[in-house]
Amino acid sequence: MHLAAESHVDRSIDGPAAFIQTNIVGTYSLLEVARHYWKGLQKCT
Numbered sequence: 001m002h003l004a005a006e007s008h009v010d011r012s013i014d015g016p017a018a019f020i021q022t023n024i025v026g027t028y029s030l031l032e033v034a035r036h037y038w039k040g041l042q043k044c045t
Helices: 009-014 016-044
Strands: none
Touching: 009 016
């Protein structure tokens, strides 16, 4: 769950770059961190 994501359509119209940064790039960053953590767990077993 990405709590920092923008949810208002008005914000995406007024500032699309900020909307993309928080929603798309932010979500991608969270997924990458989770993936790296998960891969690290597999090496420990």
